[in-house]
Amino acid sequence: MKVSKLKSLLINIFKKKGLKYIDASISANAIINAELVGAYGHGLSRLKMYCDRISKKLINPKPRIKIKKISQSISHLDANNSIGFVAADIAVKTAIKNAKKTGIGMVAVKNSGHYGLSGYYAEQAVKKNLVTMIYTNAPPAVAPHGALKSLFGTNPICFGIPSGSKVPFILDTSISVINRGKIRVAANNNQKIPKEVALDKFGKPTTDAKKALEGVQLPIAGYRGSGLAWMVDILSGVLTGANHAGRVKDPFDDFSGPQNIGHLFITFKTNLFVNNFNNRIKDNIKTIKKLPRIRGVKEIMYPGQNKYKRFKMYSKKDIKISKIIKKDLKILLS
Amino acid sequence: MKVSKLKSLLINIFKKKGLKYIDASISANAIINAELVGAYGHGLSRLKMYCDRISKKLINPKPRIKIKKISQSISHLDANNSIGFVAADIAVKTAIKNAKKTGIGMVAVKNSGHYGLSGYYAEQAVKKNLVTMIYTNAPPAVAPHGALKSLFGTNPICFGIPSGSKVPFILDTSISVINRGKIRVAANNNQKIPKEVALDKFGKPTTDAKKALEGVQLPIAGYRGSGLAWMVDILSGVLTGANHAGRVKDPFDDFSGPQNIGHLFITFKTNLFVNNFNNRIKDNIKTIKKLPRIRGVKEIMYPGQNKYKRFKMYSKKDIKISKIIKKDLKILLS
Numbered sequence: 001m002k003v004s005k006l007k008s009l010l011i012n013i014f015k016k017k018g019l020k021y022i023d024a025s026i027s028a029n030a031i032i033n034a035e036l037v038g039a040y041g042h043g044l045s046r047l048k049m050y051c052d053r054i055s056k057k058l059i060n061p062k063p064r065i066k067i068k069k070i071s072q073s074i075s076h077l078d079a080n081n082s083i084g085f086v087a088a089d090i091a092v093k094t095a096i097k098n099a100k101k102t103g104i105g106m107v108a109v110k111n112s113g114h115y116g117l118s119g120y121y122a123e124q125a126v127k128k129n130l131v132t133m134i135y136t137n138a139p140p141a142v143a144p145h146g147a148l149k150s151l152f153g154t155n156p157i158c159f160g161i162p163s164g165s166k167v168p169f170i171l172d173t174s175i176s177v178i179n180r181g182k183i184r185v186a187a188n189n190n191q192k193i194p195k196e197v198a199l200d201k202f203g204k205p206t207t208d209a210k211k212a213l214e215g216v217q218l219p220i221a222g223y224r225g226s227g228l229a230w231m232v233d234i235l236s237g238v239l240t241g242a243n244h245a246g247r248v249k250d251p252f253d254d255f256s257g258p259q260n261i262g263h264l265f266i267t268f269k270t271n272l273f274v275n276n277f278n279n280r281i282k283d284n285i286k287t288i289k290k291l292p293r294i295r296g297v298k299e300i301m302y303p304g305q306n307k308y309k310r311f312k313m314y315s316k317k318d319i320k321i322s323k324i325i326k327k328d329l330k331i332l333l334s
Numbered sequence: 335m336k337v338s339k340l341k342s343l344l345i346n347i348f349k350k351k352g353l354k355y356i357d358a359s360i361s362a363n364a365i366i367n368a369e370l371v372g373a374y375g376h377g378l379s380r381l382k383m384y385c386d387r388i389s390k391k392l393i394n395p396k397p398r399i400k401i402k403k404i405s406q407s408i409s410h411l412d413a414n415n416s417i418g419f420v421a422a423d424i425a426v427k428t429a430i431k432n433a434k435k436t437g438i439g440m441v442a443v444k445n446s447g448h449y450g451l452s453g454y455y456a457e458q459a460v461k462k463n464l465v466t467m468i469y470t471n472a473p474p475a476v477a478p479h480g481a482l483k484s485l486f487g488t489n490p491i492c493f494g495i496p497s498g499s500k501v502p503f504i505l506d507t508s509i510s511v512i513n514r515g516k517i518r519v520a521a522n523n524n525q526k527i528p529k530e531v532a533l534d535k536f537g538k539p540t541t542d543a544k545k546a547l548e549g550v551q552l553p554i555a556g557y558r559g560s561g562l563a564w565m566v567d568i569l570s571g572v573l574t575g576a577n578h579a580g581r582v583k584d585p586f587d588d589f590s591g592p593q594n595i596g597h598l599f600i601t602f603k604t605n606l607f608v609n610n611f612n613n614r615i616k617d618n619i620k621t622i623k624k625l626p627r628i629r630g631v632k633e634i635m636y637p638g639q640n641k642y643k644r645f646k647m648y649s650k651k652d653i654k655i656s657k658i659i660k661k662d663l664k665i666l667l668s
Contacts, residue, residue, distance in 0.1 A: 071437050073407060076607045103405050104440055108607040131573065146634045147625040159565045169568070171561040203628030221554035227505040227637040230622070231493045234503070238618050239465065241608045245621035266600075273410045273442040274575045284572050287579035288564070291481040294537035300480045303561040 001319050007032060013047070013332045014083075017054045018061030023086045030085040030116045035319050038310045041181065042116040044321070048328045049251050050083060058258050059083050059113055065090060073102045076240075077109040081258040084115030091265050092121040096128050099267040105130075108240035109263040114138070114251050119172035119307065122160030125267045126168045133266040134158040135235040137242070139250040139259075142176045143216035145226035148203045150216050151246035154179065155232035162270060163302065164282035170304030175219050175229040183212050236262040335653050341366055347381070347666045348417075351388045352395030357420045364419040364450045369653050372644045375515065376450040378655070382662045383585050384417060392592050393417050393447055399424060407436045410574075411443040415592040418449030425599050426455040430462050433601040439464075443597040444575040448472070448585055453506035453641065456494030459601050460502040467600040468492040469569040471576070473584040473593070476510045477550035479560035482537045484550050485580035488513065489566035496604060497636065498616035504638030509553050509563040517546050570596040 001009075007028050014024035027050070034043035053059040063082035067090070069075055075094045079087035091107045098105030115121070118134040125132040138153025154174040163169040177197040186193050186209035198212035199205055206212050219225030237244025242262025249259045270277040289300050321329070335343075341362050348358030361384070368377035387393040397416035401424070403409055409428050413421035425441045432439030449455070452468040459466040472487025488508040497503040511531040520527050520543035532546035533539055540546050553559030571578025576596025583593045604611040623634050655663070 070606055074437050074602075074606055103408050104438060106438055106602065106606075110607070131569075144622050144625065144634055146627055146631040147622070148628050149625045151622060151625060157562070159569075161568055169564075171565055173558045173561055177555070199628070220558055221511070224507045224554055227507055228491070230503075230636065231505055234495055234615070234618065235465075235493075238614045239604065239607055239611070244614070245618045268408075268440065270573065272404055272408055272440075273444070273573055277573070280572045280578070281568070284568065284579045288478050288481070288485060291478065291483045291485060293480055294482050294533070297480040300478055302564065303557075 001321050003032060003036075003315070003319060006319055006321075009329060009333065010047070013051065013329075014061075016332075017051055019054075019083070020062065023061075023083070026089045027083055027085040030089075030120060032319070033120050033311075034116050036311050036314045037117070037307045038314065039117055039307075041179070044325045044328075046114070046116075046251075047325070048332065051332055053113075053251060053255070054083075056255050058255060060258075063087075067094060073098050073104050073106060075105075075107045077107060077112075078241075079109055079112040081111050081113065081260075084113035084261065087112040088115040088121050088263060091263060092124050092132075092134075092267075095132075095265040095267040096125050096130060099125075099130050099269060100128070103272055104268040105266070107265040109265075110241035110260065111258065112242070112261045112263060113259045114261065115263070117172060118156050118158035119160065119170045119304070121265070122158050122170050122172065123168055125265075126160040126162055126170065129162055129270055130267040131270055132158070132160040134160075134263065135232045136263040137233050137236045137244060137248055137261060139248045139254075140246045141180065141217060142219045142226075142229060143199070144230065145219070145223040148199070148201075148216060152219065152226070152229035152233060153248060155229045155236075157228060157232060160304070161281065162278075163285060163304075164278045167308045168304055169281075169285070169302050170307065172303070175225045175232070176217055177220050177225075178217060180213075180217065183209050183217070187213055235264045240264060335655050337366060337370075337649070337653060340653055340655075343663060343667065344381070347385065347663070348395075350666075351385055353388075353417070354396065357395075357417070360423045361417055361419040364423075364454055366653070367454050367645075368450050370645050370648045371451070371453075371641045372648065373451055373641075375513070378659045378662075380448070380450075380585075381659070382666065385666055387447075387585060387589070388417075390589050392589060394592075397421075401428060407432050407438050407440060409439075409441045411441060411446075412575075413443055413446040415445050415447065415594075418447035418595065421446040422449040422455050422597060425597060426458050426466075426468075426601075429466075429599040429601040430459050430464060433459075433464050433603060434462070437606055438602040439600070441599040442574040443599075444594065445592065446576070446595045446597060447593045448595065449597070451506060452490050452492035453494065453504045453638065455599070456492050456504050456506065457502055459599075460494040460496055460504065463496055463604055464601045465604055466492070466494040468494075468597065469566045470597040471567050471570045471578060471582055471595060473582045473588075474580045475514065475551060476553045476560075476563060477533070478564065479553070479557040482533070482535075482550060486553065486560070486563035486567055487582060489563045489570075491562060491566060494638070495615065496612075497619060497638075498612045501642045502638055503615075503619070503636050504641065506637070509559045509566070510551055511554050511559075512551060514547075514551065517543050517551070521547055569598045574598060 010028035063080035344362035574596035
């Protein structure tokens, strides 16, 4: 399907669900972007879920989002259970405005929902020549170090900065090694999962996908990753007024209330401390790219480069729509 | 040796090297703190190195540290090649002052040196009831993902926040899996090193410590850890005006110039967005601590708890001084 056609379909679906045109458009753009960078878990596969949650009044299609100004640099958003895309869009734009005015911007968001890829919002701020750090929590997916129950979300750490070229430096990294979906696929296909990504129900490391499904997934790098996940839960949940400590609801199977996810956006100017930032970042990237490489590695890539390549490539083609998604679209448009 | 006696010895040594009393005292306190939390790699083992670098005029014992005010929230320090402890002490105090005034503080430092543990400075800001994020770069220790040469330092990510109890939440995590010192010890003792921490000189994973010494150490979690290390190099090096891209000098064996390490301190108030922060963080920690545990795990610990326990325990005892350190002290005091 052509991108333009998909976009108008998605806008129609969201408008039918009660969203304003502008909010429907913001949501459609974010979903299409996820498809175009190959992050399918954040794309069309979630469309039906969003619509279901709107029908069940867990996502508010006409939110009254309040922006409270804490200072010239700092703002607090109450997203009023909007679809996450809309909250994040306002938040990053506010963070950009604050940073442009004072050098640094910080925006906290509560009562939000799943917003797709952090990197998508980081890109917006990076295009305005700002350094960007974004934190968001998510429903339970990995166990804290030493625990036998999942509590932390995939809690990504996102960092973006202009690279001095048209391809921005966007690190957007989950703190879980593997997601539950991949373990489920491995279990169905009787495949093994990698070592040190999951524990069985007794807390023992396992490579047996079925046993892993009864147990828990692990954060990256043991206690270090667990600490990073905890940090993200505090930054985006505890400090913002959102749910935290495992209480963010799973959007697919918990309809007992809104998700109340929290996000934190920090932005600042690249030239606060140096007047030749552009040369410095170019030199940094060039120096690292020139290092001797492991055999078989064609190029040392900086974070965001692969995603950008996929975006360029996929943007030229039609978007592939799976049978399941086609069915979803048909129902949602009928 | 009693802590008080060691402190006066260290102050004497640094004063003999030309430091002002207050700077000698700041440096002595930081070194003793590292010993008391069991971080020996940041303690007395570096004393001779600092003194050697002062003798060789690579650390400036009487720096003229300039603090440039960028805004009410933001400051830039030129540390004038001071010993890192002194630069970091001024930087964190400035970041605290800025945050107390405006809600958020950001301080960048250039022309600094190794300052020991980031967590030590985070603690100071956390005691003033501030959220704290600290980034610093370091001499080459791990290879970027895909590269066959070390370039990134151990580049720690540090995050501190009041925990609602007397034990602060201080995450201070290196992005390298293992340090070179530990590999050297393993090589000397003909022990194997863990999997996936190092590559041999051809870029192949190895558990042979001797082969690993000829190769490179890896960041945590593959490309994710490599991205985090790169982020830290940009935040603390590229943006601050300090060395970056592998140019921070190794303090032990590179006497070709000052290190010119960079640091970035971000601090902000805990109650910017919620008026019950204390209850929220206590609830967060309590909920996670109550999770079912893996057999053999007595308690789920939050970052900083173990270090605090060691500090309490070691503070009651005399500090053990190894033979090598005794020799160092004798020479430095003579």
